[in-house]
Amino acid sequence: MIIPTIPTPEEVLDKGFRRAKKAANKVRSSNIPRQQKSKKTEEARIKTACQVIEESFNMILERVPKIEELHMFYQDYIDVVVGVDELKKSLGALNWAVELLSKFENQYVFKVRRSSPQDASKVRREAFGRIASVVYRIEDELNFLDFAKSKLRNMPTIDFDATTAVIAGFPNVGKSTLLRHITTAEPKVADYPFTTTGIQIGHYERRWQSYQIIDTPGLLDRPVKDMNEIELNAMVALEHLADVILFIFDASETSGYPLESQFRLFEEIKHIFKTPIVCIFNKMDLVERVKYLDEYINKVEDPLLITAAEGTGISEIMDKLEEFNNEKKRRSRTDV
Ligand SMILES: Nc1nc2c(ncn2[C@@H]2O[C@H](COP(=O)(O)OP(=O)(O)O)[C@@H](O)[C@H]2O)c(=O)[nH]1
Ligand SMILES: [Mg+2]
Structure with missing residues (x-):
């Protein structure tokens, strides 16, 4: 501002x-x-x-x-x-x-x-x-x-017309890797309260539609119960931006977080946001489809399985976001 x-x-x-x-x-x-x-x-x-x-x-x-x-x-x-x-x-x-x-x-x-x-x-x-x-x-x-x-000097510049996805998930699950793969230019860093590294905003266009992907390190990557009121407010402000949340699971658990606690974070975020959530299981290159993984995959609706590091599954995410974009455009047409 x-x-x-x-x-x-x-x-x-x-x-x-x-x-x-x-x-x-x-x-x-x-x-x-x-x-x-x-x-x-x-x-x-x-x-x-x-x-x-x-x-x-x-x-x-x-x-x-x-x-x-x-x-x-x-x-x-x-x-x-x-x-x-x-x-x-x-x-x-x-x-x-x-x-x-x-x-x-x-x-x-x-x-x-x-x-x-x-x-x-x-x-x-x-x-x-x-x-x-x-x-x-x-x-x-x-x-x-x-x-x-x-x-307020370095407030994030938001494109409110673009369909916006906010990324959530524990540290090291592959959020930044995904953001880099999905967006064209190097993501822009802007200040965001109580995140030490700021938020990252990336953009891309597909079929003449603009999309915006936001990563919020320090905010949507840790248990909500550990947050103070101000951090909660900073998190909830994201609700005004997000058309959809991309929740990233590390299916391989190599980031150090068991799927059980990852799922708990997912539940917390689902509870707080009214925004639709797309569940993405990442690092599929490192896992065999073992039974315990299937258990989590089957718990969520329409999961996407990807390997962000290799760019596998990225286009499915874009397809999904396109559906949200179409839905958003349809809604805004009927609203006027
Ligand atoms: N094997 C494998 N490694 C990945 C994949 N995606 C990310 N990583 C690695 O996981 C680590 C954390 O990734 P990063 O994107 O920084 O995670 P963030 O903390 O959620 O932003 C990095 O070393 C990545 O190279 C993947 O699909 N497969
Ligand atoms: Mg990161």
């Missing part, structure tokens, strides 16, 4: 007062009658200071996207990373400052006009004092926005 550069209170005030001084110099060197000059100068200083600072804040308010207009995935993402309420509150504080500054502008310009020429600078000093105090009142919020800016 693009949050523009957030200034410190000092920077905002410095800019406002500097520009005010310039505006005052311009009035001073103009040819308005001498006796009006001091009042006109102070008036210009007050006006300019207020307007320049209002402009800085308005620019931020205009450039930050409206949170409630963002896709639910991004709303959840922002909520997990910085907190949506906190972000809204900070933007609200900027709004508050803008309104107050525009009130000061009117109030103090009026006051200068009614003051004697000798008192004009006193009125202006009072105005500047109040301007500064308003800007310092929102120092915490400016700091927070600056923090949010850095936290």
Whole structure:
């Protein structure tokens, strides 16, 4: 998400007062009658200071996207990373400052006009004092926005039109291998809360349709019961993206996870997500079709057996995703 550069209170005030001084110099060197000059100068200083600072804040308010207009995935993402309420509150504080500054502008310009020429600078000093105090009142919020800016800089770029599959399964079962085989370009890495390596997003096109495959190391590869609430939220945010989950089993168990615990993770994920799940048994090159494996294969609907390392079975996965894509397109047509 693009949050523009957030200034410190000092920077905002410095800019406002500097520009005010310039505006005052311009009035001073103009040819308005001498006796009006001091009042006109102070008036210009007050006006300019207020307007320049209002402009800085308005620019931020205009450039930050409206949170409630963002896709639910991004709303959840922002909520997990910085907190949506906190972000809204900070933007609200900027709004508050803008309104107050525009009130000061009117109030103090009026006051200068009614003051004697000798008192004009006193009125202006009072105005500047109040301007500064308003800007310092929102120092915490400016700091927070600056923090949010850095936290949200590398948010994943999601193609919401593409049919999207999210990969799940224990470590070393072959998720990355599959992602590399199925997608054309090198998958892009983006930040994702509580995953140390970020999420990987790969794309491919088939029959003029776009597909997107997402791998989430550290999130859909470990028991859900070990997760804290924030991690759960980060995981559930994926639900807004996924048209389908590809759950990868290591049929060979060479990754060190018995099929029994792999199946338990599958059950947990099935329980949490309403998204359809395609079960994929990988590393079939390493296994004989032994009875205990059949037991698990028979437990799930339409399992796909693949050898990701050799690219065997990849086209069946693509066929499957094409079915989901067709289904999705059909639904969106009937929705409108
Ligand atoms: N024999 C065999 N090894 C595989 C297969 N798929 C992946 N691997 C290996 O399993 C290891 C873990 O794979 P990786 O894709 O990094 O797993 P991830 O942790 O789930 O992303 C790597 O050494 C892969 O080369 C396969 O189909 N057959
Ligand atoms: Mg991996």
